[in-house]
Amino acid sequence: MKKRRVIIGIDEVGRGALAGPLFVAALVMPQGLKLRKKSLPRLKDSKKLNPRQREEWAEYLEGHPKISYALASVSPGIVDKKNVTRAANIAATRALKRLTTNMKKKASVYLDGGLYVNKEQGIGSYKTKTLIRGDEKINAVKLASIIAKVKRDNYMVRLHDKYPAYGFREHKGYGTKKHKKALKKHGISPVHRLTFI
Numbered sequence: 001m002k003k004r005r006v007i008i009g010i011d012e013v014g015r016g017a018l019a020g021p022l023f024v025a026a027l028v029m030p031q032g033l034k035l036r037k038k039s040l041p042r043l044k045d046s047k048k049l050n051p052r053q054r055e056e057w058a059e060y061l062e063g064h065p066k067i068s069y070a071l072a073s074v075s076p077g078i079v080d081k082k083n084v085t086r087a088a089n090i091a092a093t094r095a096l097k098r099l100t101t102n103m104k105k106k107a108s109v110y111l112d113g114g115l116y117v118n119k120e121q122g123i124g125s126y127k128t129k130t131l132i133r134g135d136e137k138i139n140a141v142k143l144a145s146i147i148a149k150v151k152r153d154n155y156m157v158r159l160h161d162k163y164p165a166y167g168f169r170e171h172k173g174y175g176t177k178k179h180k181k182a183l184k185k186h187g188i189s190p191v192h193r194l195t196f197i
Helices: 051-062 076-082 084-100 139-162 177-186
Strands: 006-013 023-028 070-074 109-110 127-130
Touching: 006 084, 006 139, 023 084, 023 139, 051 127, 070 076, 070 084, 076 084, 076 139, 084 109, 109 139
Parallel strands: 006 109, 109 127
Antiparallel strands: 006 023, 023 070
């Protein structure tokens, strides 16, 4: 059997947030690529890195000649309409399609647990596998989780400028005490997920 030349990792961020979109990143890298740079922290799932460490990894990825990625997001309205699992899978399918549109290489696609792609949406005949805790086992999925997290966090900081009363800059839309207190005081904004509140 011929060895596949590249690996694609897919992960999502924002599944449990009360506000803001859900982001999915699909990232492609050569199989067996060594990710070494002394100044970088140890590669882990985005949840196990602090914001500074995630930014360092994201900066490294942006300039890497052998790594590329694509993003897709779904709005709070789509999350409410479709449910969060279906919305995440829609975004995963879109991200993979964007990443592979002009890609000629064979690839193995690994998705973090719970994510699936719709193969009828023109993504080709890629071999896909969903792994529980894929973001702890597969480097491409770890890197996808970091990109998705950094991009979504930056988006939520921009939303903070539009809706400063909710404190999105601090909690990125998740259900902290401060966020819940702001909801009681100011009500629901257009970027909140109605089915989560």
